[in-house]
Amino acid sequence: MKKAQVVIIPHPGLSHLVSTLEFAKLLINRDNRLRITVLVMKFPNNTEPDANIESLPISDSLHLINLPEVSLPPNIDRRSAVVHALLEAQKPNIKQAVSNLTAEEDQHGPLAAFIVDMFGTTMVDIAKEYSVPALVFFTSGVAFLGLMFHLHTLFERDNGDLTRFLQQNELAIPGFNNLVPSYSLPSFVLDKEWESFFINYASGLKKPNGFIVNSFEELESHAVHSFFSHPDLAGLPTIYPVGPLLNPYLKTDKVVGSEDIIKWLDDQPSSSVVFLCFGSMGSFDEEQVKEIAHAIENSGVRFVWSLRKLSPKGFRHPPSNYSLSELELLLPEGFLDRTAETGKVVGWIPQAQILAHQAIGGFVSHCGWNSILESIYFGVPIAAWPLYAEQQTNAFELVCDLKMAVEVALDYRVDFYGERNYLLTADKIERGIKSVLDKNGEVRKKVKEISEKSKKTLLEEGGSSYNYVGNLIDFIMNQVRD
Structure with missing residues (x-):
């Protein structure tokens, strides 16, 4: 057998690792001719065990190598750097x-492809050294x-200057049905300070032989x-949309209090609770937190609010959890007592x-x-x-x-140092909260419809993602001589 x-x-x-590991599992479950080796690297001084890695079904088909820890130059400020x-x-x-690995060709077959992260296109050069395609x-x-492709094309056309393009209020961009407002562009495009990062990143996307998209x-x-x-997009490397790649039922038993939250939710009516959560890096300053609290209380809705402490160093370090005494000082006086029955912070x-x-x-x-x-x-x-990175663009596409x-605020933005562009007031937040809980809204119907498709597309023959995975495996196997 080949x-x-x-x-x-x-x-x-973490947000990249979860979906990449799910993709590795998907490949070996789909075709037993493949042997996948995942090379895992950690940020320096990160000693935390990772439940996603620990849940991997390590076998002869799926092999994990933890790369040695390396030291980095001191005083690197930016996450991208x-x-x-x-x-x-x-x-x-x-x-x-x-x-x-190439020394094990007799046992596991020849090296056929590299798959690298969207921020790791520098690794394409290594694939070329081994004369194999990189995706x-x-x-x-x-x-x-x-x-990203469109912006890089414009950058090259206008001799490295996007000013003319960015001065427009609304932009025609391939892949979007509607004109995209300039405030919905990613932070690293709008901020001149990030220009070199964007150019390196976008030009790196021209190197690979294809794109596996979640x-x-x-x-x-x-x-x-x-x-x-x-x-403007025809003739670019092939895309393989193979999502949604999630680990939706991964159990983490290390989070203090999560069982209590689940028990509390068990007692609430169906589809009655709003969940506020802003990702692994999302947090707000004290003034903005108070506006959210007022919005929640004024709306009268049931809620679970994941509230985290802003790092003094902005997005250079992840946020941390508040103690109960800190929460009592931070939130409006008496908020926790008044909402004790209707919600959890x-x-x-x-x-x-x-x-x-x-x-x-x-x-x-x-x-x-x-x-x-996931939603x-x-x-x-x-x-x-949205807060930062490409979230404004995602939010525009979704809304x-x-x-x-529904929209809370599509033009809200937090910079690299944790500074927001304006204070979002309680009335706007309250409107968004009430709107998203509308039981009969068109948005809810559309989400339910696509939800059903998301559960089938990858696992059932005839689903688009199922077919794209098949095409991708054919491409990989065609690199190997019979």
Whole structure:
């Protein structure tokens, strides 16, 4: 039997790691000719065990190599710079690991492909050294991938200056049905300080032989079709939308209090609770927290609010949990007592586990792509409140193009240092909370419809993602001589 080895190099960040590991499992479950090796790297000084890695079904078909820890240059400020330095420092270890794998060709088949993270395109060079194709695992949506290509094309056309393009209030962008307001562009495009990061990143996306995208055609049909029909996107590397890649039922028993929250939810009516959660890096300053609290209390709705403490260093460090005494000082006086029956204020909590609960009726979210996929999978409508990175673009697509979310504020933005562009007032937040809980709204119907499709597309023959996975495996196996 013809066999092939595939090397996967994920990003060390949790939101990237989860979906990449799910993809590795998907490949070996689908075709027993493949042997997958995942090369795992950690950020320096990260000693936390990872439930996602620990849950991997390690076998002869799926092999995990923890790369040695490396030291990085001191005083690196930015997360993006840390990732780049980490990848460069790990290159010798990766080359050594791949050399060891190629020595096992008789047993496991020849090396057939590299799959690298969307921020790890520097690894494409190593694939070229071994004369095998490299595919990028893209953890955002298809429309956002189209936007990246479009912006890079404009950058090259206008001799490295996007000023003319960015001065327009509304932009025609392939992959989007509607004109995109300039405030919905990603932070690293709008901020001149990030220009070199954007150029390196976008030019890196031109290197690979294809893109494995954590999305699915039933969700982003217009964006997927634009890659085959729009003149600005035609001729680019092949895309394989193979999502939704989630680990929705991963159990983490290390979160203090999560069992109490589930028990409380068990006692609430179906679809009556709004869940407010802003991802692994999402947090707010004291003034904004008070506005959220007023909105929740004024709305009178049942709620679970994952509230985390803003790091003094902005997005250079993740937020932490508040103690009870800190919460009492932070929130409006008496808030916790007055809402004791109707809601819970918690720290970090397993998001998917909460979204899966039948009591959850709406999700106030930062619109990270994994969060969007989870909420769709569980049929929970989103109230969109983006913070940073590409979340504004995701939120616009969800609210305006796909009509699958309500708006809290699409133009809200937090910079790298944790500074917001304005204070979002309680009345706007309250409107979003009430709107997302509308039992008979069109948004809820649309989300329920796509939710059913999201559960079938990857697992059932005839589903678009099922077919794209088959096409991808054919591409990989065609690299191997009979």
